Amino acid sequence: MPTATVPFRAGREGYASFRIPAVVVTAAGTLLAFCEGRVESARDWGHIDIVVKRSTDGGRTWGPLKAAATNGPHLAGNPAPVVLDTGRILLVHVRSAASASEDAILRGKVPDADGRRVWVQHSDDDGVTWSSPREITESVKKPGWRWYATTPGHALQLSTGRIVVPANHTLPPTGADTGTEAKYNSGHCLLSDDRGQTWYLGYLDQNTDGRINVNETTAAELPDGRVYFNTRNDSPSPGNRADAHSEDGGRTLTIPFRPQAGLDGPVCQGSVLQLRDPDVLLFSGPAFPGGRALMTLRASADGGRTWRPVFTADGLPAAYSDLVRVDADTVGLLHETGDFGANERIVFRRVPVTGLT
Template structure:
């Protein structure tokens, strides 16, 4: 395809002109020193400091080890169209401190740029930040067509940097990747991926949401020549929205999509060109909010014990933007047995990125997220010790019913996915007030071995007939936990 014309560049000096009223400071200490077993957090953007509002976090780690956090600077909380700009902060010490906020792209009204997604080419070091560009219309109002000069078409733009994020040049790829039959189209914010293994090694993949005939779809834009040209795959949907992809250890790509009441997933065997139909992942409740998925150790071969480890973040509820939770899967996302809450209160969009190659004993992970009703963009980091998990899915198999006033056994199965033996542990059930069930011993488990435990559950005679949610917790070594959720059905005695 014909090469795009490069648009005006933004330098670090010019970038400082916008938001000169102030740079957001840390919510906690000026320097965050991450001790083992801790979650550290600091606000890197605060509403009213430099811009009335900030939204839509994106995060990556460059080939030089620099962390880049990008997000929207907004005059209001509204999406495009509007006079939004894409800004960023850099950290050269692993997120301990952050340099002054700089602009990636900002123009006079009515032009606007928003919803950033970062993507690093690990082979060339080039950093991309994708975003939507508007004049008159946003996603729902955008016209069909792919005329790059039509003010009523929401445009597909990106900026790129070859100096570790200090300066940026801009390009428009609407005509390259947009089917003219589509209406709105925007890059799904957060972080894109580069495939590290197999037939499509080196391919850059950036997710988009598109609107076609009144329905929304998810689709991958991809490049096999380091971003010189881009192609668009086949949309999956309807029901698509902001979505992320991750390369699995078996060579497939998993697409994880914003959807309520549960996330939906699809799979590609051709490097993101086509996907299977969406299916619900009922282990991942979601209120239709942007989340994140990443491979924990993306460069290790399929034989490595952590090759199939994935991490996921979202607001783990079905009806509110709250309860920001991070999860670990040890089997390419088939099960999500490990979880821990980052923020039980108000939270919204989140995005994860590895802070190392993921092979050390206790590596850290970076998390950029929206906190406190969009008042802050917050950077957090945590390690495996803080996560406190164990690769051991827990499954509940309850009887058809538990009569009120009686004791009935509930079967809980624990399977070790570890590459080393697990010592004996215990499993317990979280139950409503007035119910009772003892903690039961789980025997030592060899790699791949499972065990079934029967837990006697006593239901009070006063219990109301109906269904009750429960969580089984497997505890081993006194601090490592995995979880499994289930439903118990209570009947009259």
């Protein structure tokens, strides 16, 4: 049986590129692999759909590609799926005009209506069909914020029932020159206590001293009920990762994000997943400090304080990733990779749990 399959390959199925993977397992045991289907090129703006493929055999084979979220000729991206205790699958994501590049948004050159706005959809039939999108921007994005991104990767529902969606944003520069680029990324999360009906903002980490530059963030609930957040850090701190804990379900951080030098690698997104049996916290991301390559799983037995490598996919280029518990014996790793560049294909790997402890 294959341990690795390729659900998405650049230049196929009507899309020039596939990026930004996210994966969940439904209440029925179906794997849903999401990503951005970029119609024209690999760039981060333009005509982009959120596409999905389903697997009913643990990722060994995949069904046909379908669009889960579209925005006409514009952008629907940064999929943050989560499977609820009711069986409903939520898909939180962002939308913007096709012409709204990140640079233009950061410089304040994009009207709010065309900028990054937040939407949610759901599926009640195991990911086969999806509801119409519903906008939640006013509840989770403060006036003046420029850039905005959910996760990337899966969101989570805590044992309390609360939904937590890690996210990041930028603030406009202070002073007279409001047309300059926002220099610092900031972190926050979206919270819902009624299974996605209403939403509000959780913690804010808006450090502007240059020590930590909170960017794309992932989260997991630890066995003791704390929420562990791990983020891409774009500042020249020790290492390129930072992390934090929350003791109140994401409303606040116990201590603001601090450098996590135990996770060597390039500036890139990563994913975390808490296993309950065995009790181990996993992190996925490229481990080659000089560039996006060497996709590696690392494990922590102390809630993210220390880490050790437990699995390496190969030495090829690699970038964004997401993790899922497929079954009692298997962890799934969905990640960007390629022979000469990290954006050639998105691969799904079945990793035995026994090798991760």
